Amino acid sequence: MLAxxxxxxxxxxxxxxFKSLDLIRRLRERGATVTPVLTRAAEEFVTPLSTSALAAEKVYRDLFDLTDEAEMGHIELSRSADFVVVAPATADLMAKMAGGLANDLASTLLMATDKRVLVAPAMNVRMWQHPANRRNIATLKGDGILFVGPNEGDMACGEYGPGRMAEPLEIVAAVEAALVSGPLKGKHIIVTSGPTHEPIDPVRYIANRSSGAQGTAIARALAALGAEVTFITGPAEVDPPVGMAVRRVNTANEMLAAVTSALPADAAVFAAAVADWRVASASDSKIKKDGSGALPVLEFAENPDILATVSKMKKDRPNLVVGFAAETDDVIAHATAKLERKGCDWIVANDVSPETGIMGGAENAVTVISADGADNWPRMTKAAVSERLAAKIAEALS
Structure with missing residues (x-):
């Protein structure tokens, strides 16, 4: 893909x-040519010699190097590439990008390029969460800068939290996703996945058995066709796909807020298994047995209907809204009624009775219901279902 x-x-x-050295190797393994640029601060961590040796290319370092300017000026250097990656993207570099500063070679190249730019942030957790940095991130995203990471974990400084640079293979996947061309290139698609967890008290919650496998596979299949995917996931067992915007939520209300904030979109695929109800007044403390044998009384409230809410929007409704119906009996009848009730365009229905092994399993058997009728698909892997559904979405949006 990167050849x-x-x-x-x-x-x-x-x-x-230091991870950027492995990133160079991974990119070259896939056939890409890598031209490295080191900031002065980067030279404190990796040497020009090691960087050049791994890239098999000259390393550029100085804005005012007469030899470099004579051989290839910084304007040409910034535009001769197909894609620009900043890894690690420090708080300082991102601030320069957001402010339009160009006082060294790296920032000048970023100002002069006419190519898409992907940044892989890496910094202390407090710096990542600082209001100034959050403003810079918002500015960069508004300018169309792509992001991968950061991840959450232990820091070199001894703290824990978001700020770790994405792993090299995650960055490679993000580069591939950005450069891929396909029938969904230029389309923005929202995909929801996984269960929601509705709290009863601080240690208990209402959920279901959804693993998130089908939603994750759908997101990957759409990205493989060139779509820009916003992936909104509850606390699923399956890791979210890399190379796309991932928003993690817990409750149905949080998922609805994430969906509406991600609009507008060309299509939305609601594969998440959202809990229908929540406890109206979740306890702030763990509910304990008192020895009397009395059972706690839980009062339930209905959760927001995310599929119906988006399907019936007068503004920012996606051109194609796809819902899912996980049923245990009368699958087609229930799914057809759901299509009419929710106002969506398609319903992907499946039988999740325990004996099917579908919920939490590797395979699925679905029927796609639309105004044109019911299209029964044979049982296949969830990846194959996703590829077929992605191709159908691409055809509908063409």
């Missing part, structure tokens, strides 16, 4: 710079 692609890799000054 023949020219990647300009800007390496910022942070301990995560």
């Amino acid at each position: 023949g692609k020219r990647i300009l890799l800007i390496i910022g000054g942070g301990i995560a710079a």
Whole structure:
């Protein structure tokens, strides 16, 4: 997928710079040419020699290097690439990008390029959460800058939280997703996945058996056809796909808020198994037995209907809204009624009775119901279902 692609890799000054050496190797394994640019701070963590040796290319470092300017000026360097990656993207580098500063080679290249830019942030958790940094992130996203990561974990400084640079293979996947061309190129699609957890008290919740496998596979299949995917997931067992915007939620209300904030979109696929009800007044403390044998009384409230809410929007309704119906009996009848009741365009229905092994399993057997009728698909892997559904979505949006 990256064969023949020219990647300009800007390496910022942070301990995560050591990962960029592996990133160079991974990109080259896939056929890409990598031209490295080191900031002065990056040279404190990786050497020009090691970077050049792994890239098999000259390393660029100085804005005012007369030899470099004579051989390839910084304007040409910024535009001869197919794609620009900043890894690690430090708080300082992102601030320069957001503010339009160009006082060194890296920031000048980023100002001068006419290519898409992907940043892989890496910084201390407090820096990541700082209001100034959050403003810079919002500005960069508004400018169309792509993000991968950061991940959550232990920091070199000894703290824990978001701020770890994405792993090299995650960055490679994000590069591939950005460069892929396909029938969904330029389309934004929202995919929801996994269960929701509705709290009863701080240690108990209402949920279901959804693993998130089908939603994750659908997101991957759509991205493989060139779509820009916003993936909104509850606390699923399956790891979310890389190379796309991932928003993690717990409750139905949080999922609805994430969906509406991700609009507008060309299509929305609601594969999440959202809990129908929540406890009206979840306890702030763990509910305990008192020895009397009396059972706690839980009062339930209906959760928001995310599928119906989006399907019936007068503004920002996606051109195609796809819902899912997990049923245990009268599958087609219930799913057809759901299609009419919710106002969506398609319903992907399946039988999740325990004997089918579908919920939480590797395979699925679905029927796609629309105004044109019911289309029965044979049982196949969830990946195959996703590829077929993605192709059907691409055809509908063409």
